[in-house]
Amino acid sequence: MEALAGLRAPPASGRAPRGRCWVLPTALLCLYGFFANLRPSEPFLTRYLLGPDKNLTETQVFNEIYPVWTYSYLVLLFPVFLATDYLRYKPVILLQGLSLIVTWFMLLYAQGLLAIQFLEFFYGLVTATEIAYYSYIYSIVDLNLYQKVTSYCRSATLVGYTVGSICGQILVSVANWSLFSLNVISLTSVSVAFATAWFLPMPQKSLFFHLVLRSQVSREMKVLDCKNGAVIQDDAALKRVPGWEDIESKVPLNVEEHSAEPQVINYTQGLWEMVLPSQSFEIYNGGVEAVSTLLGAVAVFAVGYIKVSWATWGEVALALFSLLIAAAVYVMDTVRNIWVCYVSYVIFRIVYMLLITIATFQIATNLSMERYALVFGINTFIALALQTLLTLIVVDSSGLGLNIFTQFMIYASYFAAISLVFLVSGIHSVMKNYRRQEEMPSRSTASTP
Incomplete structure (x- = not known):
């Protein structure tokens, strides 16, 4: 949902506010993100739906309920995108908070297949409105604070999810709390987030609507030099690093990866439930989610310090990571041991976070902010469309309605195929870059008088 991460419009003066006026909105947004993601019941959702509280069948949960989220997310994404900009972010954040409350209230008290499907629609609205959370802050702060506030906001959601997962695991395993009680805590947490959102200051400008002196704004649009962090003017005559014109061609690869990852x-949780039913085993879903999230975050942080020419070797690395993901999913599907499943899932999450981070580096490098938003906006929509198609064919009961083990075998094959595509594309990029480097000395010699 970082599609609008590069977008912002300056206030009426044409310049973004400076000083410390960014502290309050950033702190409030981080507080909102923390409580909105502190949901200790989420790692145990499948167990809750299959258990005595809802008493749903496996077919109903996997083939009739979960697909509704994907469909509603796709339908709502574009209108929410427009509404987010037109309404200037804050109202859509409030809508997300309200949707979270409705979702968890229904998790507590709704009964029956149709009611839970309706619940999934509201959760689709929650995910569609995440775009407001990730774009709000850029309409408030100055350009040179983007990296700082982005790290704060993303860290807040990560910490909230991790704390929620750990608390859920402890309350289930140690205190022997019921899953219904965990959902009460989740409802309380998202209610606090909703209350916090009301105190966010209202942005004065947006990108597409409410924008004055567009030509002036366009002239002031800037791009971050990803090599040294310096800010440079975005000009048509600006010299880019060799090969920048190929970056947008890599978008389909990133799209295909992103469409399969949400499916896994x-x-x-459904796969784990089939491997070892929770009624006969003390599950550790919350602990596994917490560990995978934390280790993934550490790995993503570390990759920023690796000295590698990603423009040359990035896709080869992506091929290797995709192959590791395929192996992890395959092991989860075939070994049928819960501890092996847990370890494989942790590996999957860590490697996938690395893969997406590298792919993002490659696409975003030297793109202006307008093009960055366009590329990632299209990326998100197409990925979601592919995920919807995959859900309709593989998961939905109106399609093939395959069992969970067959589904994961398909996902493993999917990642293996993507690995091959990355490898072929990566080898082509390496050869092309080496040819370009060989041609540069001859060109400079020819141009010497």
Whole structure:
């Protein structure tokens, strides 16, 4: 949902506010993100739906309920995108908070297949409105604070999810709390987030609507030099690093990876439940989610310090990571041991976070902010469309309605195929870059008088 991460419009003066006026909105947004993601019941959702509280069948949960989230997310994404900009972010953040409250209230008290499907629609609205959270802050702060506030906001959501997962695991395993009680805590947490959102200051400008002196704004649009962090003017005559014109051609690869990853995460709890039913085993879903999230975050942080020419070797690395993901999913599907499943899932999450981070580096490098938003906006929509198609064919009961193990075998094959595509594309990029380097001395010699 970082599609609008590069977008912002200056206030009426044409310049973003400076000084410390960014502290309050950033702190409030981080507080909102923390409580909105502190949901200790989420790692145990499948167990809750299959258990005595809802008493749903496996077919109903996997093939009739979970697909509704994907469909609603796709339908709502574009209108929410427009509404986010037109309404200037804050109202959509409030809508997300309200949707979270409705979702968890229904988790507590709604009964029956149709009611839970309706619940999934509201959760689709929650995910569609995440775009407001990730774009709000850029309409408030100055350009040179983007990296700082982005790290704060993303860290807040990460910490909230991790704390929620750990608390859920402790309350289930040690205190022997019921899953219903965990959902009460989740409802309380998202209610606090909703209350916090009301105190966010209202942005004065947006990108597409409410924008004055557009030509002036366009002239002031800037791009971050990803090599040294310096800010440079975005000009048509600006010299880019060699090969920048190929970056947008890599978008389909990133799209295909992103479309398969939510499928694995969405249905992993179902796979674990089939490997070892929770009625006969003390599950550790919360602990596994917490560990995988933390280790993934550490790995993503560390990759920023690796000295590698990603423009040359990035896709080769992506091929290797995709192959590791395929292996992890395959092991989860075939070994049928819960501890092996847990370890494989942790590896999957860590490697996938690395893969997406590297792919993002490659696409975003030397793109202006307008093009960055366009590329990642299209990326998100197409990935979601592919995920919807995959859900309709593989998961939905109106399609093939395959069992969970067959689904994961398909996902493993999917990642293996993407690995091959990355490898072929990566080898082509390496050869092309080496040819370009060989041609540069001859060109400079020819141009010497």
